[in-house]
Amino acid sequence: GAGVSQSPSNKVTExxxxxxxxxxxxxxxxxxxxxxxxxxxxxxxxxxFQGNSAPDKSxxxxxRFSAERTGGSVSTLTIxxxxxxxxxxxxxxxxxxxxxxxxQYFGPGTRLLVL
Amino acid sequence: xxxxxxxSPSLSVQEGRISxxxxxxxxxxxxxxxxxxxxPAEGPTFLISISSIKDKNEDGxxxxxxxxxxxxxxxxxxxxxxxxxxxxxCAASKYNFNKFYFGSGTKLNVKP
Numbered sequence: 561g562a563g564v565s566q567s568p569s570n571k572v573t574e575x576x577x578x579x580x581x582x583x584x585x586x587x588x589x590x591x592x593x594x595x596x597x598x599x600x601x602x603x604x605x606x607x608x609f610q611g612n613s614a615p616d617k618s619x620x621x622x623x624r625f626s627a628e629r630t631g632g633s634v635s636t637l638t639i640x641x642x643x644x645x646x647x648x649x650x651x652x653x654x655x656x657x658x659x660x661x662x663x664q665y666f667g668p669g670t671r672l673l674v675l
Numbered sequence: 676x677x678x679x680x681x682x683s684p685s686l687s688v689q690e691g692r693i694s695x696x697x698x699x700x701x702x703x704x705x706x707x708x709x710x711x712x713x714x715p716a717e718g719p720t721f722l723i724s725i726s727s728i729k730d731k732n733e734d735g736x737x738x739x740x741x742x743x744x745x746x747x748x749x750x751x752x753x754x755x756x757x758x759x760x761x762x763x764x765c766a767a768s769k770y771n772f773n774k775f776y777f778g779s780g781t782k783l784n785v786k787p
Binding site for chain 1: 681707711716717718772774
């Protein structure tokens with residue numbers, strides 16, 4: 561499709577397990593962002609990629625969180641040893657290419673529930 | 676430290692009337708401001724934006740006003756329609772667009 565896609569759409573896991581979330585940005589978009597939205601909260605910035613490099617990782621909440629992007633396209637966000645407070649919707653957005661960097665296009669999100 | 680704030684969690688408006696959503700920010704270095712609309716179980720979608728060199732931007736029924744001295748922006752929707760019912764987020768960034776700061780959102784309900 562033409563939009564940003566994320567998988568899985570929903571993930572239920574047990575505390576202490578690792579999870580991997582995937583984002584497929586719009587083709588040609590060089591910028592990619594990960595956000596987290598906890599219940600009743602706004603979007604919390606996690607990390608920004610330009611191409612394959614991550615100039616800004618300042619939003620990652622702890623060293624249990626990591627992200628990578630390969631081939632300037634697909635990105636994965638990994639949460640190790642999940643905790644209940646990690647439960648949230650994780651949103652990915654991309655921008656760039658001919659549309660400019662100021663407007664982000666968001667995926668539908670991955671709803672993570674840690675039991 | 677939340678740099679972008681939306682102090683009204685919800686707003687209810689009658690169809691056909693004006694909806695005014697407000698947003699305040701603390702960082703005078705922000706260069707660009709955006710409004711996003713979000714329906715349940717979907718990602719936010721871009722609505723309208725404004726550069727810090729302007730004080731107004733209009734797109735159809737949607738107008739964004741920026742008051743830099745007050746560090747305040749607002750989104751006006753005229754006339755409001757039931758399909759406008761959604762959560763609205765304001766966001767801000769510097770011109771490098773490395774990082775966007777989002778408010779906590781305002782849930783708009785437009786009553787038929």
